[in-house]
Amino acid sequence: xxxxxxxxxxxxxxxxxxxxxxxxxxxxxxxxxxxxxxxxxxxxxxxxxxxxxxxxxxxxxxxxxxxxxxxxxxxxxxxxxxxxxxxxxxxxxxxxxxxxxxxxxxxxxxxxxxxxxxxxxxxxxxxxxxxxxxxxxxxxxxxxxxxxxxxxxxxxxxxxxxxxxxxxxxx
Numbered sequence: 001x002x003x004x005x006x007x008x009x010x011x012x013x014x015x016x017x018x019x020x021x022x023x024x025x026x027x028x029x030x031x032x033x034x035x036x037x038x039x040x041x042x043x044x045x046x047x048x049x050x051x052x053x054x055x056x057x058x059x060x061x062x063x064x065x066x067x068x069x070x071x072x073x074x075x076x077x078x079x080x081x082x083x084x085x086x087x088x089x090x091x092x093x094x095x096x097x098x099x100x101x102x103x104x105x106x107x108x109x110x111x112x113x114x115x116x117x118x119x120x121x122x123x124x125x126x127x128x129x130x131x132x133x134x135x136x137x138x139x140x141x142x143x144x145x146x147x148x149x150x151x152x153x154x155x156x157x158x159x160x161x162x163x164x165x166x167x168x169x170x171x
Contacts, residue, residue: 015091015112018050023093024117024151030057030070031095031158038062041162044070044094046078046111048086054078070094071102075109088112095155096123097148100132103139114140116148117155126164 023045030043034057042058054077056070071094078087087110097116098106106114114136124131137146149155 014049015089018047018091020093020115020150023047023052023091024115024154026052026055027093027095028117028151028154028158030055031155032161034058034070035158035162041158042070042094042096044074044092046074046090046092048090053090067101069099069102071098071114072105075102075105075111078109078111084110091115093150095158096120097146098136100134100136100139103134103136106136107140107143111144113145113147115150116146117151118159119149122149122152122156123159126159126162128164 026045027043030045031041032043034043035041037057037059039058039061044056045052046054054074056073056077058070059068059073060066071092074092078090082090090111091113092106092111093115095116096118097120098114099120116136120135121131123129140146
């Protein structure tokens, strides 16, 4: 990935030393898989000790459930499966900045960090939907660090390949 790494610099904590490019690439692969399946192009991974511990992709259309955003699925899984100390050492890499609904679930999960490729303002431009009134950092900021964009060019390419403009004209 060629975009500047907003996480670059000397590691200050163990999560700073994670292989950010590898994890973001996987989140973007999951976004492409979602699009290939008929869902919108969103994918996420949970990483602890620099290893993926869970992954999810959007399933809103294929499951006919508006809650099936990957960020919310993984937040729910983390709360059910992991203790608070484990969650506090976990990073979510996600293709797109979490929406307010997902950010609310992520706040409950108490992850260490959320790293996204494409901002919600950019997604609004792709989709023709309004920019959310509140961004994920405002919901998570005092508890979970929100960093992005990372690998923005690669993330934008996923949305461009999806063809939001063509889909809007068919709706």
